[in-house]
Amino acid sequence: MSNALAGAPLDAAEFVKSKIRTVPDWPLPGVQFRDITPLLQCAKSLRVLIDLFVQRYIDAKLDYVAGLDARGFIIGPIVAHELNLGFIPIRKEGKLPYKRVSQSYELEYGTATVEIHEDACKPGDRIVIIDDLIATGGTMMAGKILLERLGAVVVEGAAIIDLPELGGSALLRDAGLPLYTVTEFGGH
Template identity: 85%
Template sequence: MSQAPANARLDAAQFVKDQIRTVPDWPQPGVQFRDITPLLQSAKALRVLIDLFVQRYIDARLDYVAGLDARGFIIGPILAYELNLGFIPIRKVGKLPYRTVSESYQLEYGAATVEIHEDACGAGDRIVIVDDLIATGGTMMAGKKLLERLGAVVVEGAAIIDLPDLGGSQLLRAAGLPLYTVTEFGGH
């Protein structure tokens, strides 16, 4: 994968991080919610973010970008467009109209399920999975399993934010998924 000079990446990553708003005690007390909406509202910040991803994947010989419901649907199609690739939505259960393959995973309090169309990709297709952040890693792991069940090669998982204290990035790497994140925030 292509890489910009290290100092340019650091400056761009810091600029992106500076655009992310922290909302304390939302959606529940004790949670520090990392809000990407200011990042998305700024034309310059959005361009810098997408350019970081494009520089990362321009030479990766990808076939698709897959995006996780819901905020992966914001970045994923833009990245796919910029790389001249197709986009695969990985949706919450019950949202896709055609025959699907599903994968359930555990949340901190309960379980969730995501799905893709059974013909979303083929054997050997090279795919990067995109989401806004990695917390516990469950959604991205489920997306990885779905794509691999269809025969795809998941080249990397990509996110704007890593929340390493929640263990998701460690879990994903231990499962063999390389990760690229633009920035990280400690704590919960």
Template identity: 80%
Template sequence: MSSIPSTITPDAAQFIKDRVRTIDGWPQPGVQFRDITPILQDRRALRTLIDLFVQRYIDAKLDTIAGLDARGFIIGPILAYELSLGFVPIRKKGKLPYKTLSQSYELEYASATVEIHEDAVKPGERVVIVDDLIATGGTMMAGTQLLKRLGAVVVEGAAIIDLPDLGGSRLLRDRGLPLYTVCEFRGH
């Protein structure tokens, strides 16, 4: 269990959830894609979202925010800026120009590999890893494993959306990663 206090109010969480667009059958039949772009387009929603994350981590004594490719690159740098921290990208394989470490994982309908620069964090750095949502947990687990291989302390995983029926949040918590999510959607 994380020692970081929860700052989600029911009104703020519902405000964010109400702005998530669901797209049925994308990227393939049977999938309900949870689209965060309406949050990004709405200045109040984006501010509310970032404020929730900032209030969560303002006193957490963090060193770095790590963001997962690709939508973690949207929220992560804003959060890092607001907290006066650095930002570390964890990218899809072949996208980083320097020496990297790699980690493969399974997605809900494919497999993938992510990479991190081998000098992205120093041993002992306290990191929060950020993405838009948690589905099967594969991407966040792979990113967490990369950070730990570099010696970082992964304080928490953070996401806007949890899809608990896909089992990712349970998997991550069972493997010792505390999670903070703003809202959840049942079903796929």
């Protein structure tokens, strides 16, 4: 047996965290960028990650998985496929071709807008929103608002990484959105 296949990780979340690279001072000095590329490149860690989400939502009676632009588009469709569900892309402004619903949110310097097609879901649909990380919570909050405007029930927000010191997870929970994150990192 090769070393790559020897032994299962004792803790799946720690194994996933060990595959996330920290890039200091990117894109700005003082920022610790959490890069999920190594996690995605490793077949074993990608499988462990997806299995964590699938095990969490297998009995949740969901109708869709929604993913936030852009890294939520990487893991969201895989989770949706594994759960035998459809996928709803929540895109950055100007990327969707059909009739859309928009929601703006605050950034550190300015605002941004996300959109979904107006027929993305119907009232009562049960949806989980997935992204790579929760920082300030603005994008996930905007996605929640959009889906709820269409009548959907947002069951939970999910992410690989929580950056709790940036306040996003507290903001989302205070707004009534339950959260599931695989791991967290301190600092920015």
